[in-house]
Amino acid sequence: MPAEIIDGKRIAAEIRAEVANRVSRLNMSPGLGTIIVGNRTDSATYVRMKHKACEECGLVSFHHPLPEDVEQKTVIELIQKLNADERVHGILVQLPLPKQCNEEQVLGAVDINKDVDGFHPVNIGRLAMKNREPMHVPCTPKGCIELLKRSNVQIHGKEAVILGRSNIVGLPISLLLLKNNATVTICHSGTPDMAAQTKKADIVVAAIGSAAMVKKDWIKPGAVLIDVGINSVPDETSKRGYRLVGDIDTKACEEVAGMITPVPGGVGPMTIAMLLQNCVTAAERTVES
Amino acid sequence: MPAEIIDGKRIAAEIRAEVANRVSRLNMSPGLGTIIVGNRTDSATYVRMKHKACEECGLVSFHHPLPEDVEQKTVIELIQKLNADERVHGILVQLPLPKQCNEEQVLGAVDINKDVDGFHPVNIGRLAMKNREPMHVPCTPKGCIELLKRSNVQIHGKEAVILGRSNIVGLPISLLLLKNNATVTICHSGTPDMAAQTKKADIVVAAIGSAAMVKKDWIKPGAVLIDVGINSVPDETSKRGYRLVGDIDTKACEEVAGMITPVPGGVGPMTIAMLLQNCVTAAERTVES
Ligand SMILES: NC(=O)C1=CN([C@@H]2O[C@H](COP(=O)(O)OP(=O)(O)OC[C@H]3O[C@@H](n4cnc5c(N)ncnc54)[C@H](OP(=O)(O)O)[C@@H]3O)[C@@H](O)[C@H]2O)C=CC1
Ligand SMILES: NC(=O)C1=CN([C@@H]2O[C@H](COP(=O)(O)OP(=O)(O)OC[C@H]3O[C@@H](n4cnc5c(N)ncnc54)[C@H](OP(=O)(O)O)[C@@H]3O)[C@@H](O)[C@H]2O)C=CC1
Numbered sequence: 001m002p003a004e005i006i007d008g009k010r011i012a013a014e015i016r017a018e019v020a021n022r023v024s025r026l027n028m029s030p031g032l033g034t035i036i037v038g039n040r041t042d043s044a045t046y047v048r049m050k051h052k053a054c055e056e057c058g059l060v061s062f063h064h065p066l067p068e069d070v071e072q073k074t075v076i077e078l079i080q081k082l083n084a085d086e087r088v089h090g091i092l093v094q095l096p097l098p099k100q101c102n103e104e105q106v107l108g109a110v111d112i113n114k115d116v117d118g119f120h121p122v123n124i125g126r127l128a129m130k131n132r133e134p135m136h137v138p139c140t141p142k143g144c145i146e147l148l149k150r151s152n153v154q155i156h157g158k159e160a161v162i163l164g165r166s167n168i169v170g171l172p173i174s175l176l177l178l179k180n181n182a183t184v185t186i187c188h189s190g191t192p193d194m195a196a197q198t199k200k201a202d203i204v205v206a207a208i209g210s211a212a213m214v215k216k217d218w219i220k221p222g223a224v225l226i227d228v229g230i231n232s233v234p235d236e237t238s239k240r241g242y243r244l245v246g247d248i249d250t251k252a253c254e255e256v257a258g259m260i261t262p263v264p265g266g267v268g269p270m271t272i273a274m275l276l277q278n279c280v281t282a283a284e285r286t287v288e289s
Numbered sequence: 290m291p292a293e294i295i296d297g298k299r300i301a302a303e304i305r306a307e308v309a310n311r312v313s314r315l316n317m318s319p320g321l322g323t324i325i326v327g328n329r330t331d332s333a334t335y336v337r338m339k340h341k342a343c344e345e346c347g348l349v350s351f352h353h354p355l356p357e358d359v360e361q362k363t364v365i366e367l368i369q370k371l372n373a374d375e376r377v378h379g380i381l382v383q384l385p386l387p388k389q390c391n392e393e394q395v396l397g398a399v400d401i402n403k404d405v406d407g408f409h410p411v412n413i414g415r416l417a418m419k420n421r422e423p424m425h426v427p428c429t430p431k432g433c434i435e436l437l438k439r440s441n442v443q444i445h446g447k448e449a450v451i452l453g454r455s456n457i458v459g460l461p462i463s464l465l466l467l468k469n470n471a472t473v474t475i476c477h478s479g480t481p482d483m484a485a486q487t488k489k490a491d492i493v494v495a496a497i498g499s500a501a502m503v504k505k506d507w508i509k510p511g512a513v514l515i516d517v518g519i520n521s522v523p524d525e526t527s528k529r530g531y532r533l534v535g536d537i538d539t540k541a542c543e544e545v546a547g548m549i550t551p552v553p554g555g556v557g558p559m560t561i562a563m564l565l566q567n568c569v570t571a572a573e574r575t576v577e578s
Contacts (some may be wrong), residue, residue: 104421121421125414128464129456131411132393157479165416165467175417178454181479183486190446190470197472 012269036070090116097142143270164207301558379405379482442462453496
């Protein structure tokens with residue numbers, strides 16, 4: 001029996017509808033302040049998608065494009081202004097930053113209450129710690145957990161293997177799975193036999209950025225596979241000359257897995273849905289307090 | 290061939306000598322401010338041991354005992370005073386705190402530069418994150434890594450299994466092993482088959498608080514075993530009526546392991562040695578800056 005496909009697009013749409021509903025019950029519009037430094041077209045596209053999603057769900061966005069050669073001081077001053085701005089409930093600094101800006105110092109300037117990306121070290125620290133809760137959880141990892149929960153996958157007591165340990169995906173998803181009482185194994189470029197590690201997993205999260213690296217014979221029959229990877233591979237049959245694939249060899253792994261997220265249409269749509277969710281939560285908290 | 294014993298007492302003495310040497314090269318005495326709330330005899334013993342160790346290595350300590358029923362506000366005001374006190378380079382709040390004191394809020398008040406226990410969420414967050422470094426690393430976990438390094442155990446590429454995920458031991462040691470490029474598996478009370486997990490490990494860290502729970506048949510031949518557990522078991526042959534044992538069934542596991550830390554005399558002595566090391570580092574930083 002081929003694996004059940006986890007439909008991220010459908011689940012993300014469900015969450016956006018929930019967000020729109022929560023917004024409609026507030027007497028104000030949650031606001032997202034976005035900062036983008038420089039002219040990277042991929043960053044511009046991501047931010048545009050986020051603005052569009054905000055608008056559709058009743059959030060307002062305040063966009064702050066800054067020139068490629070802006071001083072770090074100026075970026076931090078802008079963040080401080082947004083920290084103080086009552087119309088802004090969430091702040092998003094689009095990564096990567098140009099080299100004159102120190103990512104740690106810039107992200108560390110965001111008020112943890114408005115840190116809707118969940119990248120502030122206090123929020124990561126609380127995510128890591130038992131009996132602590134961050135103000136916000138990073139969006140892509142949170143989206144992975146939502147996909148599991150809304151697909152009725154039990155996490156508690158399961159063996160989860162995470163491929164990748166980046167600050168924005170692999171590490172926080174590992175911490176989240178641990179908080180949900182999985183037994184967690186974290187693999188990375190220093191892992192000698194990733195196939196053997198993956199083979200024992202009930203839940204696999206692949207976040208390595210390597211096209212179709214995870215093969216069918218890495219997978220335990222019935223395992224749940226979450227594919228975070230987004231890789232473009234040449235494809236002459238496509239108008240654009242390329243197509244997007246994940247870190248998992250989907251077609252082959254479908255034959256053994258229990259459930260699998262497709263690329264595109266799996267984790268991808270969840271990231272923005274979680275950003276909206278974090279923003280409306282931040283806005284609700286200001287109302288409550 | 291029986292396992293090599295990792296002599297924590299000897300290694301800790303070596304580190305204390307290094308600390309004393311570093312202190313002698315400073316034009317001042319590093320200062321440790323200690324806070325203890327209430328009258329727990331175990332806490333009093335621990336703090337006394339820390340003071341004694343400070344004295345032996347040329348550090349001064351400033352002790353602040355507070356009554357069991359002190360208000361949290363008073364504890365935090367004291368921390369703020371110590372944060373501002375130039376003679377104090379490290380601050381230690383002995384845990385556990387009585388219930389009227391919120392551990393998160395109290396520990397969060399310590400200046401991260403003086404957080405020689407490494408428990409501040411910013412320091413834990415930085416410990417978790419790639420390319421970030423905490424101001425200080427928690428003492429017991431840091432001691433475990435020192436034991437491995439000074440015993441020439443390679444960590445990079447090895448499979449490390451950690452039993453326990455507490456904020457003060459299991460979690461930070463997992464993060465440290467990950468930073469040192471081990472493939473890391475974290476087990477806890479929700480792990481169904483801890484024996485099977487442990488069996489695959491090149492490096493086992495046991496921090497569960499359950500006397501001699503880790504058995505010989507859990508161990509892969511040649512594995513390195515770090516026993517953090519300190520458990521007292523009844524013993525009529527002892528004057529005190531009890532003796533201390535670790536989380537590992539040492540005698541039996543010695544027959545298969547490659548290296549093992551004894552209890553007592555393994556990880557135990559390292560904790561205070563690392564506290565001294567963190568303190569002198571904090572003092573050196575104030576001189577450098
Ligand atoms: N769906 C979404 O919304 C999002 C998707 N992504 C996608 O997810 C993927 C991962 O992104 P990100 O975490 O930012 O990437 P990074 O490059 O920051 O991290 C990659 C991680 O994978 C590990 N790794 C890389 N190559 C190998 C290998 N051959 N064997 C074992 N481990 C390896 C690295 O190990 P080491 O640490 O040792 O270097 C690192 O931990 C990318 O394809 C990215 O496009 C990212 C964010 C959002
Ligand atoms: N040598 C030294 O200097 C120090 C020694 N210690 C000793 O280390 C040990 C651990 O201390 P600490 O981390 O503070 O203890 P905690 O009680 O805070 O944490 C124990 C951890 O072990 C897990 N655990 C407990 N029982 C089991 C079980 N039967 N099966 C699987 N997992 C289990 C718990 O899981 P869950 O999270 O699911 O509850 C938890 O993560 C103790 O013996 C303590 O005395 C501690 C500090 C310093």
